[in-house]
Amino acid sequence: MATSPNEAVIDVLGCGVCHSDLHVADGHIGRTPIILGHEVVGVDNRIGPVMVYAPWGCRRPECRECSSGKEMTCPDSHEAGVLDNGGYAEKMLVPQRDYLIPIEGLDPLQVAPLACGGLTAFRAVRRATSRWESGRRARALVIGAGGLGQYAVQFLTRSTGAHVTVTDPLPARLAVARELGADVTLAPDDIGGEPYDSVIDFVGAESTLQSAVMAVRRGGVVVLVGLFGGAVPFGLGRLPSEAWLTTSIWGSPADLRALLDLAQREPLRHVVEHLPLDQANRAHELLRSGQSRGRIVLTIA
Numbered sequence: 001m002a003t004s005p006n007e008a009v010i011d012v013l014g015c016g017v018c019h020s021d022l023h024v025a026d027g028h029i030g031r032t033p034i035i036l037g038h039e040v041v042g043v044d045n046r047i048g049p050v051m052v053y054a055p056w057g058c059r060r061p062e063c064r065e066c067s068s069g070k071e072m073t074c075p076d077s078h079e080a081g082v083l084d085n086g087g088y089a090e091k092m093l094v095p096q097r098d099y100l101i102p103i104e105g106l107d108p109l110q111v112a113p114l115a116c117g118g119l120t121a122f123r124a125v126r127r128a129t130s131r132w133e134s135g136r137r138a139r140a141l142v143i144g145a146g147g148l149g150q151y152a153v154q155f156l157t158r159s160t161g162a163h164v165t166v167t168d169p170l171p172a173r174l175a176v177a178r179e180l181g182a183d184v185t186l187a188p189d190d191i192g193g194e195p196y197d198s199v200i201d202f203v204g205a206e207s208t209l210q211s212a213v214m215a216v217r218r219g220g221v222v223v224l225v226g227l228f229g230g231a232v233p234f235g236l237g238r239l240p241s242e243a244w245l246t247t248s249i250w251g252s253p254a255d256l257r258a259l260l261d262l263a264q265r266e267p268l269r270h271v272v273e274h275l276p277l278d279q280a281n282r283a284h285e286l287l288r289s290g291q292s293r294g295r296i297v298l299t300i301a
């Protein structure tokens with residue numbers, strides 16, 4: 001039960017299953033034992049239907065990251081479902097009431113993946129587009145058309161009007177990217193031609209990161225999101241002059257609020273499958289073996 005006025009205990013309606021859940025379960029990140037789950041939607045008895053902001057920071061006044069509203073880069077974070085108990089449960093304790101964001105008018109079991117997958121793609125797109133000049137149609141390249149890439153295509157086409165190219169080795173995923181509004185889809189070997197203002201790498205392997213650096217224009221931006229652990233040399237003459245290379249991690253509370261505003265204005269497409277909470281292990285198997293089409297959301301009866 002909640003013990004301080006800042007805390008809330010919500011009734012969980014559903015929780016998205018994220019690849020990082022597998023890494024926590026395998027003991028590679030976070031801590032065990034733990035209640036997994038950081039894509040949580042539920043009902044708060046005061047606010048109604050809510051989404052939980054999950055990258056909880058330390059909130060100490062001397063923490064520069066938390067004080068500037070970037071809790072996801074707090075060096076002393078305690079993210080839900082990774083370092084603190086999360087949402088694979090009927091009830092969840094949330095340490096600050098302002099981590100609860102209203103989702104009035106949205107279907108909670110469809111939008112749950114926005115809490116991590118959608119938010120991470122949203123911030124990456126914001127970082128990729130923040131230097132674009134107005135008045136000309138920018139060109140963006142999205143590497144990887146899985147769940148995050150699918151969201152990025154929608155954010156780019158709906159909120160920037162950019163020309164969007166998507167690359168992925170799987171033709172079925174490229175077909176989804178075209179349905180979501182991508183202008184051009186390519187197999188990874190076919191990247192080339194006119195350089196891009198921004199490249200977002202949702203894979204992060206050595207090969208994709210190399211492609212990203214080769215494809216960006218001089219002064220353009222490469223945003224690295226994917227966790228495959230690739231690296232590229234950084235040096236004069238090794239990448240296009242004055243190109244910007246940056247990582248992007250999860251998202252801030254302000255990013256999540258802006259994302260949910262967008263979702264309320266523009267119907268986004270969520271490629272989601274549902275399974276009951278007691279099938280959580282099966283959900284993990286599906287994710288591990290690459291058999292899921294989009295994101296899986298566990299439903300709490």
Ligand SMILES: [Zn+2]
Pocket residue numbers: 018019020021038116117
């Ligand atoms: Zn996640």
Ligand SMILES: [Zn+2]
Pocket residue numbers: 057058059060063064065066067074075076077
């Ligand atoms: Zn902090």
